[in-house]
Amino acid sequence: MIAETIAGLGAVKTAFEIAKTVKDMDNSVDRNLAVINLQNEILSAQAAQAALVNRIGDLEKDLARFETWESEKKRYELEQLPPGIFAYRVKAGMENGEPPHKICANCYNKNTKSLLHNLGSGNGLTQWKCHSCGFAEHSGHFNPPNINRSGSWMA
Template identity: 50%
Template structure:
């Protein structure tokens, strides 16, 4: 979808260049000064439009290149984890044995992992009830490892920072 947007932009950018080129060619046949000046101004506008289109395109390509780099790195990192059950019915991606690279054991949120974001799960204690919680501050997911929900916990729920 993003790629097709880039192509559409490229084509519209090329369209602006083509218009400018056609206008430059037409200038040869304009001999009257006023008309010629007006045509030059129009041509300059087209050239600026073409430059703006090209600039927007380069910006878009730069963003996509960054995203590809991030996803490539994440793809390699992803292989270090496997699905594990932290508590009955509570799943996470946990470091595989021998893949720690010196890092302590940690767990990643499955929803964030599947959406290509690396988000560490955090253990928290929610009161009242001294509930043992597993929380993702990336997407706002949480689970009760021990203890039961209390209306007062509403204010403790994580605010997701990831869209």
């Protein structure tokens, strides 16, 4: 953005210098060449201005997204799932009509809301996955399945 600003200011300054000399030119060829150079500098300044306008638009979008996230993140609180998995859960009374859910702590810390998906539970473990950052872990403590050996054919 600073490069576009400097380029735009440089083009305006050059255009101004050319414009000062055009009025004193008697030779029409020199004057036409100076006008062409002037037009090129004006185009350069317009291109730099357009780049700045685009950049300002991008920054305004980033700011709006940041402000939305700052209020959104207050709906969540950090929780530790056993044995040591961290996630953010929506606070009681802050659901805003959404079902109870968790969001990814990695993404939260990068100012992004990404649901932590529960892929299923079994044998004391619950599998979690974040599709944004790829976080994949299980919480809980493994309980081996209870195998009934009394039904063996070898009795």
